[in-house]
Amino acid sequence: MFHFLHTFQPHTILLSLGPIHIYWYGFFIVLGIIIALLITLRLAKYYNIDSNLVFDLVFWLVIGGIIGARIYDVFLQWSYYTDYPWQIIKIWQGGLAIHGGIIAGLIITYLFSKYKKINFWKLSALFVPGLILAQAIGRWGNYFNQELFGLPTNLPWGIPINIINRPLNYISLAYFHPTFLYESVGCLLIFLFLITINIYFIKKNKLNTVFFTWLVGLYMILYSVLRFSLEFIRLDETPYFLGLRWPQIISLVIISLSIFIIYYAVVQKKK
Numbered sequence: 001m002f003h004f005l006h007t008f009q010p011h012t013i014l015l016s017l018g019p020i021h022i023y024w025y026g027f028f029i030v031l032g033i034i035i036a037l038l039i040t041l042r043l044a045k046y047y048n049i050d051s052n053l054v055f056d057l058v059f060w061l062v063i064g065g066i067i068g069a070r071i072y073d074v075f076l077q078w079s080y081y082t083d084y085p086w087q088i089i090k091i092w093q094g095g096l097a098i099h100g101g102i103i104a105g106l107i108i109t110y111l112f113s114k115y116k117k118i119n120f121w122k123l124s125a126l127f128v129p130g131l132i133l134a135q136a137i138g139r140w141g142n143y144f145n146q147e148l149f150g151l152p153t154n155l156p157w158g159i160p161i162n163i164i165n166r167p168l169n170y171i172s173l174a175y176f177h178p179t180f181l182y183e184s185v186g187c188l189l190i191f192l193f194l195i196t197i198n199i200y201f202i203k204k205n206k207l208n209t210v211f212f213t214w215l216v217g218l219y220m221i222l223y224s225v226l227r228f229s230l231e232f233i234r235l236d237e238t239p240y241f242l243g244l245r246w247p248q249i250i251s252l253v254i255i256s257l258s259i260f261i262i263y264y265a266v267v268q269k270k271k
Contacts, residue, residue, distance in 0.1 A: 007160070008160075009160055009162070010024070010143055010144040010146065011024075011144065012024060012025065012144055012145055014027050014144075023141075023144075024140075024141055024144035024145070025141035025142075025144060025145050026141070027141070028137055028138050028139075028140045028141035028144075029096070029138050029141060031137055032133070032134030032135070032136075032137035032138040033058075033062060033134060035130070035133060035134065035137060036127075036130030036131055036133060036134035037054075037058055037130065038130075039129055039130040039133065039195075040054055040058070040126055040127055040129075040130040041054055043126055043129065043130075043198060044126060046198075046202045046207065047122060047125075047126050047207065049118070049122075049123070049126060053116065053118075054126075056112075057108075057109065057112050057123070057127075060108050060112065061105050061108055061109070061127070064104045064105065064107075064108045065101040065104050065105050065108075066091065066096065066101070067104065068100040068101050068103055068104025068105070068107075069096035069097050069098060069100040069101035069104070070088070070091055070096060070097075070100070071100055072097040072099055072100020072101075072103070073096060073097040073100065074088055075100075076097060076237075076238050076239065076246060077237060077238075080237075097247075098135060098227075099227075099247060099250050102220075105127075105131075106124070109123055109124050109127070119209060119212065121209055121212035121213045121216060122209065122212045124212070124216045125211070125212035125213075125215040125216050128194060128215055128216055128219045129191055129194045129195045129198060131219075132187050132190050132191045132194065132219060132223065133187070133188070133191040135183075135184075135187045135223070136183075136184045136185075136187035136188040136191060137184075139180045139181075139183050139184040139187070140180065140184060142180040143159070143178065143180045143181070146161055146162055146165040147165070147236065148179055148180055148234060148236050149161055149176040149177060149178065149179055149180070149234075149235060150176055150177025150178070150179040150182075150230075150233035150234055150235060151176065151177055151233045151235060152170055152173040152175065152176055152177075153175055153176060153177045154175065155177075157178060157181070158175030158176060158177065158178070159175065159176060159177075159178045160174050160175055161174065161175070161176050167235055170235070176235070177233050179230050179233060179234050182230055183226065183227070183230055186226040186230075187223070187226070190219070190222045190223060190226070193218075193222070194215065194218065194219060197215065197218075198215070209265070210265050210266070213261060213262065213265040214262055214265065216258075216261075217258040217259070217261050217262040217265075218258075218262075220254050220255070220257075220258040221254075221255050221258045221259070224250075224251035224252070224254045224255045224258070225251070225255065227247055227248075227251050228247075228248050228251040228252065228255075231244075231245045231247050231248045231251075
């Protein structure tokens with residue numbers, strides 16, 4: 001794989017049918033959604049949640065998640081989109097910020113759980129393993145768009161970046177860290193960890209609100225730690241605050257909130 005990444009020059013278009021183009025970015029997003037749905041439907045049997053309810057929520061999560069991810073990305077690159085507002089609708093070129101998708105997803109899941117009178121943490125925990133695996137798959141779309149790469153590197157797995165996609169201060173350098181790959185592998189490891197926990201608690205017949213809360217909290221903590229770490233080598237433009245990149249600030253906020261949520265769940269269990 002390393003040799004392939006080091007020598008292959010990706011193209012954004014997967015398939016062209018006359019004037020219609022199918023993009024790699026969209027392909028990996030859709031693939032991630034399908035696989036996440038299959039995993040969620042499988043877990044739903046053990047969570048005692050009807051598959052029709054899963055399909056209903058997935059419909060709103062996909063629409064709301066994409067909108068939320070795009071709005072968040074527009075916020076992060078406000079100066080660019082104010083100069084080129086017509087670019088906002090071109091989501092097939094990239095620009096879906098996962099933090100925006102997660103926030104939108106949590107809001108939608110909360111509203112849906114209230115409407116259907118289902119425990120919010122149970123419903124969120126059901127979707128968490130599939131979500132992190134979808135993130136692992138979706139990151140490959142960034143590779144074909146030649147975006148979200150890292151600092152220049154001479155490592156054998158460095159990826160070639162077309163000169164038009166390189167930052168001006170690195171214009172003479174050809175190979176960069178494949179941060180998409182680092183995040184994809186990290187998300188895959190988180191998925192394996194979370195699905196293993198699920199299997200263990202299912203076999204022990206210990207699926208309860210505390211477990212659901214812990215699972216959601218662990219997902220948010222582990223992914224936020226991964227994202228916080230990778231931001232040190234990413235080169236894409238983003239606002240800074242207190243010397244940190246904005247995604248790092250959001251990651252720290254999510255970690256703090258998740259620790260509090262887990263702590264609160266433990267305290268409530270002891271009462």
